[in-house]
């Protein structure tokens with residue numbers, strides 16, 4: 001059964017840009033895969049522990065020698081890994097916080113990006129980056145969208161080469177009252193819809209930014 005893993009990590013609830021766009025993506029995906037399953041993982045709905053020395057030692061202990069306490073330390077990592085392996089495709093909301101990912105997203109990746117992490121060849125990810133500032137070519141911030149190479153590097157290390165990026169930048173205009181949320185979201189929703197209109201793509205690496213926000 002085709003399976004989509006939807007990851008949300010914004011603390012902003014219904015006012016979140018990334019959550020509204022991952023929801024749009026999941027709705028489109030469902031319409032294309034009516035028989036499919038969506039695993040929805042809200043990283044703000046659980047307390048993800050910071051990885052500590054107990055966790056690191058457990059990672060480096062062979063499975064068959066782990067104590068019950070070590071298995072317990074790795075329980076959430078195993079759950080996240082299982083969700084990644086069970087899904088064929090991911091949509092991942094990436095709020096930019098202090099030039100990096102939101103804290104819960106960083107904690108999430110710390111739990112599975114390890115030398116023993118899952119192999120994600122043949123999986124596809126669409127990252128929906130939401131940022132308050134503008135990062136386009138004329139912004140002067142073009143090289144500061146660090147989350148993009150960060151995501152590419154770490155998921156690339158797990159074997160993934162099918163990554164797409166939707167960049168919804170400049171969301172501060174909504175908070176400042178310069179734009180309505182609806183106007184702000186419209187081109188990004190259109191861009192997500194366009195992803196589903198694409199003919200199935202050729203094999204190989206694919207990296208795209210859309211709605212005039214190409215930071216590649």
Ligand SMILES: Cc1cc2nc3c(=O)[nH]c(=O)nc-3n(C[C@H](O)[C@H](O)[C@H](O)COP(=O)(O)O)c2cc1C
Nearest residue numbers: 010016017018095096097098099130131132133171
């Ligand atoms: C703690 C915090 C730090 C932020 N840091 C940045 C930043 O470094 N660069 C930026 O462009 N926007 C920054 N923002 C704005 C968010 O990126 C923006 O509100 C975006 O829409 C967040 O995604 P969300 O709407 O899904 O929560 C920050 C917001 C918060 C709450």
